[in-house]
Amino acid sequence: MIWSAVASEARHRFGLFLGHSKPKRRRRFALPAHSINKMNLKDKSAIVTGATKGIGRAIAAALVGEGISVCISARNQGEIDAAVQELNRSDHGKAIGFVCDVRDYDQVKALIDHAAKELGGVDILINNAGIGMFETVAETSPEDFREVLETNLFGVFYCCHEAIPQMKRSGGGYIINISSLAGVNAHPRMAAYNASKFGLNGFSEALMQEVYVADQTHPTS
Numbered sequence: 001m002i003w004s005a006v007a008s009e010a011r012h013r014f015g016l017f018l019g020h021s022k023p024k025r026r027r028r029f030a031l032p033a034h035s036i037n038k039m040n041l042k043d044k045s046a047i048v049t050g051a052t053k054g055i056g057r058a059i060a061a062a063l064v065g066e067g068i069s070v071c072i073s074a075r076n077q078g079e080i081d082a083a084v085q086e087l088n089r090s091d092h093g094k095a096i097g098f099v100c101d102v103r104d105y106d107q108v109k110a111l112i113d114h115a116a117k118e119l120g121g122v123d124i125l126i127n128n129a130g131i132g133m134f135e136t137v138a139e140t141s142p143e144d145f146r147e148v149l150e151t152n153l154f155g156v157f158y159c160c161h162e163a164i165p166q167m168k169r170s171g172g173g174y175i176i177n178i179s180s181l182a183g184v185n186a187h188p189r190m191a192a193y194n195a196s197k198f199g200l201n202g203f204s205e206a207l208m209q210e211v212y213v214a215d216q217t218h219p220t221s
């Protein structure tokens with residue numbers, strides 16, 4: 001994957017706190033820093049998609065370092081095994097792994113079920129798995145365009161669709177979707193990636209309006 005075109009971008013993280021009421025202000029779609037600091041991470045469990053390398057791997061390491069039990073996923077079993085072994089060198093949380101192509105709904109269902117069973121629930125979902133493609137629209141094949149959208153957008157929908165009922169059953173949770181500045185700035189040769197990340201931002205904001213609760217007395221706050 002070629003990330004050089006977006007290498008200087010900051011990461012946009014969309015934190016979504018599960019609940020039932022709507023936010024007071026329409027565009028308050030990122031968790032404010034003070035809320036993140038108040039997150040009670042003790043005994044929590046998390047899924048990080050695309051966590052065998054790059055940003056996802058770093059997020060998984062940070063979560064394990066906080067004492068969280070983490071299920072990492074990606075498509076390559078050998079790379080998952082190596083990452084799990086490395087993550088479990090921490091004295092704090094623990095890591096398990098599960099092969100899952102986020103483009104495949106049945107595999108996503110199996111991932112969420114596996115994590116919930118092995119870790120006792122899913123409190124935090126980090127939708128990180130993503131791919132870039134940097135070609136003109138004329139150069140981009142329909143298959144490539146579909147692969148970008150299916151990974152960066154449909155994959156996030158599948159994971160949220162399966163994880164939200166689990167989170168609601170256990171009283172709440174956090175969903176963080178890894179977007180990009182390419183979700184707010186369009187560039188030539190980035191139409192597929194732009195489409196996926198602009199779409200992801202809209203999806204994340206709509207989802208936040210469905211599930212966000214600001215009540216800091218909520219069990220998971």
Ligand SMILES: NC(=O)c1ccc[n+]([C@@H]2O[C@H](COP(=O)([O-])OP(=O)(O)OC[C@H]3O[C@@H](n4cnc5c(N)ncnc54)[C@H](OP(=O)(O)O)[C@@H]3O)[C@@H](O)[C@H]2O)c1
Pocket residue numbers: 001003006007008009010011049050051052053054055056073074075076079100101102103128129130131132151178179180181
């Ligand atoms: N790097 C940047 O400069 C940058 C900037 C802004 C935003 N981002 C976003 O940050 C996220 C991570 O980027 P990164 O640079 O860390 O990526 P990366 O180093 O290429 O790692 C991507 C991870 O996702 C996995 N993955 C890819 N396709 C997948 C699929 N269909 N199903 C499941 N897992 C899949 C990969 O493993 P397998 O290939 O083995 O499945 C790998 O573990 C992406 O959403 C990206 O859009 C990155």
